[in-house]
Amino acid sequence: MKKNLTLLVASGIAFMLMAFIAENQNDPWPVPDKYQKMANPVKSDAASIASGKELYAQHCQSCHGKKGKGDGPKADQLDTECGDFTSAAFQKQTDGALFYKTFEGRKDMPSYKKKISDQNDIWAIVNYMRTLK
Numbered sequence: 728m729k730k731n732l733t734l735l736v737a738s739g740i741a742f743m744l745m746a747f748i749a750e751n752q753n754d755p756w757p758v759p760d761k762y763q764k765m766a767n768p769v770k771s772d773a774a775s776i777a778s779g780k781e782l783y784a785q786h787c788q789s790c791h792g793k794k795g796k797g798d799g800p801k802a803d804q805l806d807t808e809c810g811d812f813t814s815a816a817f818q819k820q821t822d823g824a825l826f827y828k829t830f831e832g833r834k835d836m837p838s839y840k841k842k843i844s845d846q847n848d849i850w851a852i853v854n855y856m857r858t859l860k
């Protein structure tokens with residue numbers, strides 16, 4: 728009887744731990760091959776980084792934060808973590824992957840397919856996100 732109780736408590740703790748981890752970590756976000764290898768058509772120069780910065784401040788900063796740390800004023804109200812644009816894991820992704828995630832969105836992350844109608848503007852934001860490390 729006592730053994731059963733210990734087992735019950737242990738599995739209860741394990742369950743809570745798993746639920747906690749699941750809640751605090753986003754699912755992997757697979758990127759289709761087509762986007763993974765897509766070349767960035769917008770040159771990363773001072774002009775595109777400046778326009779990317781402006782668009783970022785307008786559309787992204789409220790959640791992702793001024794420096795891309797995921798600590799914008801809206802971040803606390805979301806169910807999912809915004810991620811950290813300064814992390815090595817984030818910066819390791821291809822330009823095409825960052826473009827895809829911004830273009831399509833997922834859950835709390837809005838799709839910018841329509842909100843930013845010129846795709847080159849999204850590529851300019853990708854160039855800006857590269858400076859956040």
Ligand code: HEC
Pocket residue numbers: 753754756782783786787788789790791801805807808809810811817825826828829833834835836837839852
């Ligand atoms: C309403 C809040 C919100 C806004 C506004 C927002 N994002 Fe996000 N973003 C998120 C959340 C939440 C995630 C994590 C989504 C997930 O993993 O399901 C995310 C994820 C991402 C990712 C993938 C991060 C990773 O680690 O791979 C990129 C890239 C991204 N956002 C770019 C942008 C860009 C660029 C903009 C502006 C054009 C933007 N986001 C605006 C909330 C937001």
